[in-house]
Amino acid sequence: xxxxxxxxxxxxxxxxxxxxxxxxxxxxxxxxxxxxxxxxxxxxxxxxxxxxxxxxxxxxxxxxxxxxxxxxxxxxxxxxxxxxxxxxxxxxxxxxxxxxxxxxxxxxxxxxxxxxxxxxxxxxxxxxxxxxxxxxxxxxxxxxxxxxxxxxxxxxxxxxxxxxxxxxxxxxxxxxxxxxxxxxxxxxxxxxxxxxxxxxxxxxxxxxxxxxxxxxxxxxxxxxxxxxxxxxxxxxxxxxxxxxxxxxxxxxxxxxxxxxxxxxxxxxxxxxxxxxxxxxxxxxxxxxxxxxxxxxxxxxxxxxxxxxxxxxxxxxxxxxxxxxxxxxxxxxxxxxxxxxxxxxxxxxxxxxxxxxxxxxxxxxxxxxxxxxxxxxxxxxxxxxxxxxxxxxxxxxxxxxxxxxxxxxxxxxxxxxxxxxxxxxxxxxxxxxxxxxxxxxxxxxxxxxxxxxxxxxxxxxxxxxxxxxxxxxxxxxxxxxxxxxxxxxxxxxxxx
Amino acid sequence: xxxxxxxxxxxxxxxxxxxxxxxxxxxxxxxxxxxxxxxxxxxxxxxxxxxxxxxxxxxxxxxxxxxxxxxxxxxxxxxxxxxxxxxxxxxxxxxxxxxxxxxxxxxxxxxxxxxxxxxxxxxxxxxxxxxxxxxxxxxxxxxxxxxxxxxxxxxxxxxxxxxxxxxxxxxxxxxxxxxxxxxxxxxxxxxxxxxxxxxxxxxxxxxxxxxxxxxxxxxxxxxxxxxxxxxxxxxxxxxxxxxxxxxxxxxxx
Numbered sequence: 001x002x003x004x005x006x007x008x009x010x011x012x013x014x015x016x017x018x019x020x021x022x023x024x025x026x027x028x029x030x031x032x033x034x035x036x037x038x039x040x041x042x043x044x045x046x047x048x049x050x051x052x053x054x055x056x057x058x059x060x061x062x063x064x065x066x067x068x069x070x071x072x073x074x075x076x077x078x079x080x081x082x083x084x085x086x087x088x089x090x091x092x093x094x095x096x097x098x099x100x101x102x103x104x105x106x107x108x109x110x111x112x113x114x115x116x117x118x119x120x121x122x123x124x125x126x127x128x129x130x131x132x133x134x135x136x137x138x139x140x141x142x143x144x145x146x147x148x149x150x151x152x153x154x155x156x157x158x159x160x161x162x163x164x165x166x167x168x169x170x171x172x173x174x175x176x177x178x179x180x181x182x183x184x185x186x187x188x189x190x191x192x193x194x195x196x197x198x199x200x201x202x203x204x205x206x207x208x209x210x211x212x213x214x215x216x217x218x219x220x221x222x223x224x225x226x227x228x229x230x231x232x233x234x235x236x237x238x239x240x241x242x243x244x245x246x247x248x249x250x251x252x253x254x255x256x257x258x259x260x261x262x263x264x265x266x267x268x269x270x271x272x273x274x275x276x277x278x279x280x281x282x283x284x285x286x287x288x289x290x291x292x293x294x295x296x297x298x299x300x301x302x303x304x305x306x307x308x309x310x311x312x313x314x315x316x317x318x319x320x321x322x323x324x325x326x327x328x329x330x331x332x333x334x335x336x337x338x339x340x341x342x343x344x345x346x347x348x349x350x351x352x353x354x355x356x357x358x359x360x361x362x363x364x365x366x367x368x369x370x371x372x373x374x375x376x377x378x379x380x381x382x383x384x385x386x387x388x389x390x391x392x393x394x395x396x397x398x399x400x401x402x403x404x405x406x407x408x409x410x411x412x413x414x415x416x417x418x419x420x421x422x423x424x425x426x427x428x429x430x431x432x433x434x435x436x437x438x439x440x441x442x443x444x445x446x447x448x449x450x451x452x453x454x455x456x457x458x459x460x461x462x463x464x465x466x467x468x469x470x471x472x473x474x475x476x477x478x479x480x481x482x483x484x485x486x487x488x489x490x491x492x493x494x495x
Numbered sequence: 496x497x498x499x500x501x502x503x504x505x506x507x508x509x510x511x512x513x514x515x516x517x518x519x520x521x522x523x524x525x526x527x528x529x530x531x532x533x534x535x536x537x538x539x540x541x542x543x544x545x546x547x548x549x550x551x552x553x554x555x556x557x558x559x560x561x562x563x564x565x566x567x568x569x570x571x572x573x574x575x576x577x578x579x580x581x582x583x584x585x586x587x588x589x590x591x592x593x594x595x596x597x598x599x600x601x602x603x604x605x606x607x608x609x610x611x612x613x614x615x616x617x618x619x620x621x622x623x624x625x626x627x628x629x630x631x632x633x634x635x636x637x638x639x640x641x642x643x644x645x646x647x648x649x650x651x652x653x654x655x656x657x658x659x660x661x662x663x664x665x666x667x668x669x670x671x672x673x674x675x676x677x678x679x680x681x682x683x684x685x686x687x688x689x690x691x692x693x694x695x696x697x698x699x700x701x702x703x704x705x706x707x708x709x710x711x712x713x714x715x716x717x718x719x720x721x722x723x724x725x726x727x728x729x730x731x732x733x734x735x736x737x738x739x740x741x742x743x744x745x746x747x748x
Contacts, residue, residue, distance in 0.1 A: 373673075
């Protein structure tokens with residue numbers, strides 16, 4: 001896969017292109033509105049949704065507070081069940097571990113069930129550099145991989161593509177990756193799915209190594225859980241001889257009982273289903289059934305640093321349902337690629353700048369990629385207050401301050417590019433601290449209103465290029481109030 | 496009942512008609528309205544852009560101006576500024592405490608938080624009225640602004656008030672709960688996405704056939720209205736206070 005997120009421009013620039021792409025806008029509008037409405041109906045069916053949401057939040061918070069304990073318990077359980085646990089501090093370490101494990105099998109091909117964590121660390125590229133081909137088997141991931149594209153959604157990575165585009169990609173690319181698309185392929189969903197099925201079946205039956213992520217890891221038994229809709233996950237998890245799972249450390253839950261909550265909230269929030277079609281669980285290895293070798297790579301890659309932040313840590317509750325993407329008006333118009341990360345949308349806007357830091361242009365711009373409308377918080381099944389974290393990260397960008405990077409507390413300097421804004425905020429703060437100064441400013445504006453331009457120069461164009469400026473009134477309210485003694489000396493109806 | 500009008504800096508400077516409408520409406524309903532002249536800004540734009548520390552003096556100033564026992568309530572014709580005081584002032588106090596700066600800020604802000612009401616909330620919950628004796632013979636569609644809808648939970652209060660207005664025909668706005676794209680500094684920092692959202696909001700408003708788009712927050716209406724005139728839309732943006740203040744004797748011109 002050639003598409004990576006390295007060197008992405010800041011969000012506003014990337015979004016500018018997306019906003020003008022009418023095909024993309026139509027694809028996203030249709031897809032997000034459909035799933036948004038379905039989700040609302042699926043959630044409304046449950047009387048105890050608010051309790052499930054609160055329970056999910058509390059389970060995650062409890063687990064994160066005691067993360068070390070549960071991770072060690074998990075390691076013990078997985079080891080006892082015949083698996084091997086590896087600890088990866090960052091992306092490079094995780095990639096090295098996985099690459100070495102695959103090399104040790106002597107294989108040069110792996111099949112993958114869709115995994116956010118392996119995309120986060122760029123595993124496919126790392127494997128490719130060592131001559132190992134990774135085949136994505138999730139339908140949407142396959143579309144992205146064949147199209148040399150990047151994923152743009154957590155759950156439906158090819159949401160930015162319509163059926164016609166998918167047909168063209170299959171017809172053009174399948175042949176160079178394996179079994180070609182059938183002759184005369186049309187863009188009907190059934191035909192497209194069948195083409196993918198035939199193409200992938202070949203890979204499933206040949207592969208000796210499978211790579212997965214996981215939705216949950218149960219500490220008490222060492223069980224991993226993958227929920228999915230297509231059955232490709234189950235193929236990847238059961239057919240190969242060696243299974244390697246790369247999972248973020250925050251995916252842990254203490255007990256099986258905790259799954260009761262998430263197996264209700266996750267499918268309803270993500271695909272608007274009461275229950276997802278395939279829920280696969282596995283515990284280490286089993287004799288004469290499934291993979292005979294199992295490796296679990298526990299990935300940190302910025303998670304413990306995120307955990308150190310009192311406000312930002314709630315982002316680690318995320319169960320990757322993508323409800324926040326589907327309801328987000330900014331995501332709907334900017335598309336997933338503009339977020340420059342495998343985690344797009346509102347959750348990505350608070351996760352990426354925490355996992356990667358706020359130093360790059362794209363990461364410093366992500367906390368501002370929101371109108372703070374709050375729709376994301378409303379639908380989040382683990383009650384992540386995304387607007388709260390966005391504002392918190394904005395503060396980190398403009399004011400700097402203490403953060404944890406690689407386990408060490410460091411003090412960030414304010415980001416560049418906010419000097420004019422900072423000065424404006426300071427000036428406004430000064431005026432707002434002095435009512436007389438505010439009044440002078442208002443009078444100046446009112447007094448010169450006849451010569452105000454309809455459009456603004458310089459940075460003001462950001463407003464006036466698409467919107468007229470409000471007309472400044474003849475006098476501010478406070479002058480009217482003083483002049484008429486609160487309206488008492490004014491004749492009725494007169495303005 | 497004596498009420499302090501927290502008009503907001505945007506309304507004071509750019510939308511004095513809304514302020515006059517609130518005064519007229521509340522006076523008509525028997526409320527004694529005062530406009531504390533020392534009021535300036537609640538600090539919402541500072542806070543939401545990431546300048547929490549610079550917001551603190553503004554919040555303290557707000558509390559100095561409005562904290563007096565003289566007032567039974569603080570009323571504002573802005574969902575987002577109301578949410579700033581009610582939802583974010585407590586959070587600012589908590590953060591100061593978490594930063595080891597003690598209870599000072601939380602204590603200073605405490606008196607104004609529970610007394611602050613958005614206008615429609617004050618009318619329905621405190622005064623207990625939905626029919627305010629208004630007259631506005633137009634077709635109107637209502638846009639529930641995000642902070643009023645989701646932070647304050649205004650629910651159907653604004654539409655109940657509008658439905659009781661004589662002569663007014665209320666038309667449902669498709670995609671009403673979706674943000675208009677203003678978002679304070681978002682409108683400038685991400686102007687392309689903001690404008691795209693605004694255009695869609697205007698298109699939805701036009702699809703209702705209403706001649707007026709009503710909302711309870713002038714900053715959102717500044718964005719939507721500015722988009723409307725640029726698009727030569729012809730739909731008129733009007734703050735809900737101005738509709739509710741309008742009567743047969745003194746109609747909104």
